[in-house]
Structures are given as C-alpha cells and as structure tokens.
Amino acid sequence: MNFKDYIKWDRMPTTWCPGCAIGTVFKQTAFALAELRLSPEEMTVVSGIGCSGRAAGYFNVDSVHSTHGRALPVAEGIKRANPRLKVVVFSGDGDLVGIGGNHLLHAARRDVDLAVICINNATYGMTGGQMAPTTPAGAKTLTSPHGSAYAPINIQGIVTSNRRHWFARASTFHIVHLQKAIREAVEWPGFAFIEVMGFCIENCGRRLGFLSGHEMLIKLKTDFKLKAGPEGPLGEFELGVVKNDGQIS
Amino acid sequence: MGNEAVACGALKAGMTFFAAYPITPASEIMHELAEHEPAIAFVHAEDEIASIHMAIGASLAGRKAMTSTSGPGMSLKQEGIGLAHMMEVPLVVVNVQRVGPSTGMPTLPAQGDILQAAHGSHGDYVPLVFYPSSVDECYRYTIEAFNAAEESRSPVILLLDGYLAHLQETIDLDAVSVDVRPRTLAPLGQGRRHFTGLLAKDGVPKTKDTAYYREWYARSKAKMLEAAAHYRFYDYHKNPTSRTLVIAYGITHRVITPLRGSYSLFKPIRMFPVLEDELRAAAAEHDKVVVVEMNDGQYRGEVQKVLRREILGISILGGTISLKEIRERLSEL
Numbered sequence: 001m002n003f004k005d006y007i008k009w010d011r012m013p014t015t016w017c018p019g020c021a022i023g024t025v026f027k028q029t030a031f032a033l034a035e036l037r038l039s040p041e042e043m044t045v046v047s048g049i050g051c052s053g054r055a056a057g058y059f060n061v062d063s064v065h066s067t068h069g070r071a072l073p074v075a076e077g078i079k080r081a082n083p084r085l086k087v088v089v090f091s092g093d094g095d096l097v098g099i100g101g102n103h104l105l106h107a108a109r110r111d112v113d114l115a116v117i118c119i120n121n122a123t124y125g126m127t128g129g130q131m132a133p134t135t136p137a138g139a140k141t142l143t144s145p146h147g148s149a150y151a152p153i154n155i156q157g158i159v160t161s162n163r164r165h166w167f168a169r170a171s172t173f174h175i176v177h178l179q180k181a182i183r184e185a186v187e188w189p190g191f192a193f194i195e196v197m198g199f200c201i202e203n204c205g206r207r208l209g210f211l212s213g214h215e216m217l218i219k220l221k222t223d224f225k226l227k228a229g230p231e232g233p234l235g236e237f238e239l240g241v242v243k244n245d246g247q248i249s
Numbered sequence: 250m251g252n253e254a255v256a257c258g259a260l261k262a263g264m265t266f267f268a269a270y271p272i273t274p275a276s277e278i279m280h281e282l283a284e285h286e287p288a289i290a291f292v293h294a295e296d297e298i299a300s301i302h303m304a305i306g307a308s309l310a311g312r313k314a315m316t317s318t319s320g321p322g323m324s325l326k327q328e329g330i331g332l333a334h335m336m337e338v339p340l341v342v343v344n345v346q347r348v349g350p351s352t353g354m355p356t357l358p359a360q361g362d363i364l365q366a367a368h369g370s371h372g373d374y375v376p377l378v379f380y381p382s383s384v385d386e387c388y389r390y391t392i393e394a395f396n397a398a399e400e401s402r403s404p405v406i407l408l409l410d411g412y413l414a415h416l417q418e419t420i421d422l423d424a425v426s427v428d429v430r431p432r433t434l435a436p437l438g439q440g441r442r443h444f445t446g447l448l449a450k451d452g453v454p455k456t457k458d459t460a461y462y463r464e465w466y467a468r469s470k471a472k473m474l475e476a477a478a479h480y481r482f483y484d485y486h487k488n489p490t491s492r493t494l495v496i497a498y499g500i501t502h503r504v505i506t507p508l509r510g511s512y513s514l515f516k517p518i519r520m521f522p523v524l525e526d527e528l529r530a531a532a533a534e535h536d537k538v539v540v541v542e543m544n545d546g547q548y549r550g551e552v553q554k555v556l557r558r559e560i561l562g563i564s565i566l567g568g569t570i571s572l573k574e575i576r577e578r579l580s581e582l
Contacts, residue, residue, distance in 0.1 A: 008441065011453065044437045046306070049446075057445060057452065062437045064309060065445035066302060067332050073299040077306025077314070078437060080290045081266050085310065085438055106295035 003027070003034040008060045015054050019213020021198025024172040025119050026055050029090065032182035043086040046075040048095035051126045051200075052119045055090045069100030072107045075114050083113070086186055093120040093134040093195075097155055101133070108159050108191050111246075115185040116193045121200040122152070129203030140207055156234055156242065159193045164246030166190060169239045172198035173220040177239055184241065197224060197239075251387040251414040252277035255343055255407065257422060258391025259315050260285065262429055264341070266307035266314040268292040268300040270322060273355045274411040275345035278317040297322035301329030301342065308338045309444060311436025313395055317343035319411075320362050321352060323369065330404050331370035334469075336444045339398035339434060341391070345409040348567030358411030359567025360499055360543035363551075366406045367521045373466060375473035377401055378521040379482065380408040382502045384418035389425050390518060393480060396430040401476035408520065410543070412500040412570075474522060482518035483527055487534065494535035495579065496528075496552060501541055501565065504572050512579070520548070525555045532556050539582060541575055543567055 007030055016022050033043070040061040047056035049068035056063040066074040071091045079087045089096070096104055096118045107114065123141055124130040131144040133153040140147050159167040166188045170178040178196060185192035199205055199216040210216050227240035234240050256278050259267070267282045267289060269275075283291055290307065294300035297318050304314035318326060323344045333340050346362045348354035362369075367376045377397055381390040391407060398405040443452030448462055455461045484502075486509050495512045497505050502516040515531050517524055532538050539561040540549040549562040563578050 040440050041438050044310075057443045057454065060441050062439055062442045063444070064306070064336075064437075065443065065447065066305070067328050067446055070298065070302040070328070070332075073294065073302035074306035074309075076292070076299075077266065077268065077303035077308075078310040079306075080292065080303070081307035081310035081312040081314075082436065082438070102295055103299055106299070 001034050001037050001039070003030040006030040006033045006040070006060050008058050011058050014058060016051060017202040019201040019216070020051070021121060021172040021200070022052050022055065022119055024175065025117060025178065025196050025198060026058065028175055028179040029088070029117060029182055032179050032186065035183055036186055038086055038186070042084065043088065044078060045088045045090055046071050046078065047089065048091040048100060049126075050092040050095045050124070052090060052092035053095060069095055069098070069103065071095060072100055072103040072114070072116070076107055076112045079113055087114050088186060089114055089116040091118060092125070093118055093122065094124045094132045097153055098133045105158060108162055108165070108193065111162065111164050111190045113190055114192070115182070115188070116191070117182060117185070117196060118155070118194065119196050119198050120155075121198055121204065123200055123204035125200040125203045129200070129207065141204065155193070155195050159191070160233065160242055164190060164244060166192040166241070166243040168194045168241040169234050170194055170196045171220045171224050171239060172196065173217050174224065174226065174239055177226060181241060188243070250277065251384050251409055251416050252345065253281050254384045254387035254420065255317070255391045255409070256281035258388040259341070259395070260289070261388070261422070262313060262392045262395035264289065264313045264315050264395065266290045266304060266312040267316070268294045268303040268307070269317050270294055270297050270300050272319045272322050274347055274358070274414050275317045275319045275343065277414070278343060297325040298328060301326040302332075304340055305329055305333055305336070305338050308340050308434070309437050311432065313339070313432065315341040315343065317345070319345045319347050320349045323362060323365065327370040331372060331374070332446045333404035334370070334374040335446045337402040338404065339402050340404040341394045341398055341407060342404050343407045343409065345411060345414040347411050354567060356411065357568045358413070358500060358543065360410055360501065361547070361567055362408065363520065363542070363544060363547040366408055375470050376406065376521045377403060377473065377477055377480070378406045378408060379518055380499045380520050381518060382413065382499050382516060384416055385420045385425065386518070387413065388420060388422060389427055390482065392427040392429065393482070396427070397476060397480050399430040399433045400479065401473055402433060403473060408499065410500045413503070477519065477522050480519050481524060481527065483524050484516040484518065485527070485531055486514045488513045492536040493582070494531055494538045495541060496538065496548070497541040498548070501543055501570065504570055505541060505575055507572060508576065508579070523551050523555050528552060528555055537561060537582065539563060539579065541565065543570060
C-alpha cells in the first residue's frame with residue numbers, strides 16, 4: 001500500500017485554510033497507515049464536528065462523520081460490534097475534549113481499543129475562533145476578548161489517570177515523531193490518545209499577532225521539545241509518549 | 250413485564266448490540282439484556298447521548314442495535330435520532346414514558362412524549378413510531394420495530410409507558426409469529442463509503458445546494474412512507490350501536506377496553522406516520538370522535554389534522570388513570 005491509496009483524491013482540495021495544521025496531520029496519518037499496511041477493508045475512520053472532523057471524508061476508507069463531540073461513542077459502538085476493524089478517531093480538541101469531554105473520560109476508563117488523533121489548535125476554528133477548553137490562560141479569542149481567565153485543560157492528566165493508558169503529545173512541526181506516534185497508537189491494544197499541537201492561523205493566530213501559518217509552525221519548533229527520557233509525565237512543552245500496559249511493576 | 254418483553258423481542262429480532270443508561274421506568278430492559286452478555290454486546294454507557302451514538306456505530310458496523318430510555322434520556326437522544334435519519338442507520342429507540350417535563354414524576358406513567366417522538370430532533374424528517382398496549386404486543390412490536398428499521402433504514406421509536414413497562418402478564422412467546430427481516434446495510438469495511446450527518450450526495454457534502462436538499466428530502470420522505478405502508482398496525486373494534494368513536498393507545502387503550510360494550514374503540518399502534526386512511530374510515534362511521542390520552546391533547550391535534558373536523562378530547566394527564574373517571578367523562582360529552 002502507498003500513502004496515496006488512503007486519500008480520496010477526487011475530494012481535493014480540502015476545506016482547510018492555507019496555513020492550517022490539519023493537512024499535515026492528515027498526511028502523516030496516511031503515511032502511518034501505509035507503513036502499517038492496513039487495507040481499507042480492515043479499518044475505519046470516525047470523526048466528530050469541526051475543521052478536523054472533515055478529515056473522515058477525505059480518507060479513502062469507510063468512514064463516519066458523526067455529530068459534535070460524539071466521535072468516541074460512535075467509534076466505541078463500531079469497535080464493539082466488529083473488534084476486527086481498526087478504528088481511528090480523527091477530530092479536534094473542541095470536539096473530543098470540549099463537548100465530548102465526558103465520552104473521553106469514559107472511553108479512556110473503559111480502555112476501548114481505539115487510536116484517537118486529536119488536533120489541538122487551542123480554539124474553535126470552524127465557528128470563527130472562540131475559546132476552547134485548551135485555550136491558554138490570557139489568550140484573546142472571540143469569547144474571551146479580554147484574555148481567557150482559565151488554565152487550559154490537562155488532557156494528559158485525564159488519559160493517564162487510568163492505570164492502563166497510552167498518551168502521546170506530538171506537533172505538526174515534529175512530523176517524524178508524529179508519524180511514529182500514530183503508528184504506535186493504531187497498534188496499541190487499548191485506548192491510545194495523541195494530542196497533536198497544531199495551530200489555526202485564520203481564526204486564532206492572526207488575532208494573537210501571528211502573520212502567517214509558517215510563523216506559528218516555527219513557534220511550535222521553538223516551544224516544544226522531545227522529551228529525552230521515557231520516565232514520568234510530559235512537561236507542558238514536552239513531546240513524547242507516556243504509556244502503561246496496566247501491569248503493576 | 251412489558252420491559253422484559255421488549256428485551257425478549259429484541260433478542261428474537263436478532264439484536265446483538267445494546268447500549269443504554271439506567272433510568273426509571275426503563276431500567277429493566279437493561280437488566281434483562283445485561284444477562285445475555287457475551288452473546289450480545291452490551292454497554293452500560295456514560296449517558297444517553299453516548300448510548301445512542303454507540304448503537305449507531307454498532308449498526309453501521311453490521312449489528313442490529315437498540316437503546317432504551319425514558320423521557321429525560323429521550324431528550325438527550327434526539328441528537329442521535331437526527332443523525333440516524335440523516336445517515337440512514339437502522340436502529341430501535343425505546344422510550345418508556347414517565348411524567349415530565351424534566352425529572353417530573355419519575356415512577357408514574359404518562360403519554361406526554363408523543364409529539365417529541367415524532368418531531369423531537371431538529372429539522373424535517375418522517376418518523377416511524379410504534380406504541381404497543383400489552384405485554385404480548387411489547388414483544389411482537391419490538392420485533393416489528395426492528396423489521397421496520399431495516400426496511401426504512403431509519404431509527405424506529407418504540408413507545409411504552411411506566412404502567413405498561415411494569416405490567417405483569419403471562420404470554421406465550423412461541424405463539425407470536427413474526428418474520429424477522431435480515432440486515433440491509435453492508436457493514437463498515439467495504440472500502441470507501443462516507444457516512445455523514447451533513448447533507449451529502451454519494452458521500453460528498455452538498456451543504457450549499459438547496460435544490461439537492463429538496464430532492465433528497467422528497468426521496469427520503471417517499472422511502473419512509475413506502476416502508477411505513479408495510480406496518481399499518483392498529484386495532485379497530487366497531488360497536489354498531491355507538492355513534493361515538495373513542496381513540497386511545499398504549500396503557501390508556503388497555504384501561505378502556507371494558508367500554509367496548511358502549512363505544513367503538515380505535516387503537517393506533519403505528520402512531521406515526523398517522524394512519525390516515527384507517528382513521529378516516531373509522532371516523533366516517535361515527536358522529537363523535539374522542540381521543541383519550543395521558544397528556545394535554547397531543548395526539549388529538551394529530552387526529553384533528555387528518556380528519557379536519559372537531560375532535561373531542563379527554564386528557565387524563567400523567568400520574569394515575571382510572572376507568573371510572575374516563576367512563577364518567579365520556580358520558581358527559
């Protein structure tokens with residue numbers, strides 16, 4: 001299989017704006033699927049609503065674009081109905097962690113065998129750029145014009161609070177790590193969650209003073225570093241994988 | 250009891266996926282089906298929204314699926330009902346009605362969710378709703394609800410009420426013979442289909458195309474009505490001496506059955522789409538038409554729309570119901 005086989009070329013161009021992070025994650029996912037040699041008949045992609053949610057329709061496999069926040073329950077129903085299918089969830093932070101937050105808590109607790117790729121652009125992009133649960137404190141958005149008064153949600157904390165867990169943080173700049181993380185998440189027998197840092201220039205970044213998507217990408221490069229050792233949780237600006245197979249060491 | 254009969258009917262229909270969240274007075278459906286794991290996939294989900302979406306996922310993946318709840322949960326499930334209509338996913342949703350709005354009177358029955366069952370989710374769609382009135386019918390029409398879901402490729406709603414759900418009756422399951430329709434939807438894993446809640450043509454979103462939306466809706470409506478035509482369930486008892494037709498459904502019909510000696514009784518089982526021809530024919534033979542129901546005239550309005558004449562109503566509202574009260578109020582009309 002070639003990565004091109006996983007993309008519906010007749011659906012190009014995508015709905016995403018120039019400078020958007022989602023295209024990079026979409027492409028690295030296609031690369032990872034090709035490396036895994038998954039046939040389209042043995043997998044499905046599920047998404048919720050939002051810019052990232054549109055990705056499901058661009059993958060050349062049977063896919064489901066569900067309602068806002070409900071990608072995880074739809075994916076869980078699919079996985080339970082047919083455990084042989086590899087189920088990849090591809091959606092955004094507002095969808096999976098905001099409106100779908102309750103499902104995240106419980107899908108992670110039930111350790112459902114899903115690979116969840118969550119693009120964290122720290123905003124609600126499709127609706128124009130409102131404050132998300134992931135928006136950093138102080139950041140100005142349409143619904144936090146004076147700066148967000150709240151600390152962003154700790155996704156790593158939610159996922160890794162379960163004894164058995166698999167969590168990765170990646171970025172759209174560090175694409176080798178991103179692709180490797182996607183591959184490992186699909187292969188992990190249980191709930192695997194990747195938080196992909198990737199920014200939105202059109203509806204978020206330009207209000208914060210960024211001039212281009214490229215400038216935001218370079219910001220990812222300067223801010224985020226791959227964690228050196230395997231031990232312990234990831235720091236706020238660290239990328240890497242945190243996992244526990246549930247065995248008591 | 251009615252709830253157990255629903256569980257038995259679902260198993261008979263070939264349901265192999267069930268997800269729900271506990272709620273009075275529907276929980277016994279969950280309790281019964283939990284016993285059947287792992288023969289069926291059973292999920293006690295985190296909420297009603299999750300459970301209907303899990304059922305949608307499971308149905309897409311190839312299993313007959315069901316979820317059950319009561320009024321407060323039904324309000325939450327409306328999101329999934331709309332999605333299932335848009336994506337054309339067969340599914341059965343059971344709503345055991347209690348007194349609302351909101352938490353209301355959780356342990357007492359009502360029939361206040363009739364219009365919600367028809368139009369609870371946003372946007373236009375044609376609903377298929379069944380409402381049995383005995384434990385035997387709970388079993389039979391659960392199977393029929395699965396058949397109708399497969400044929401219409403839509404979420405079919407099965408209404409019960411708190412009394413019917415907890416009604417204890419002896420029934421002979423083997424005496425009920427209903428053919429079971431096989432699955433119609435090819436399961437996920439075929440290659441490149443795209444299921445979406447957006448208006449789409451062959452998996453490609455058509456979100457700015459009004460002409461296509463209208464064409465799509467007409468086709469969807471025709472599909473639903475064609476399927477519904479195979480499920481014209483009702484019960485009509487004509488009393489030649491009566492000039493009054495009494496329409497009642499669910500537990501209310503059950504309660505007024507002893508009035509057969511005095512009135513003609515019509516019981517719609519397929520609540521929606523409304524049985525227009527059957528109602529017109531029955532009403533034509535009578536001077537007065539009365540709808541007796543445990544709500545403030547919800548189905549009466551629907552009947553009036555169809556018959557276009559004055560329809561009398563006896564609203565019992567939720568809570569308790571007595572034959573004596575209904576008999577008296579009927580005699581006053």
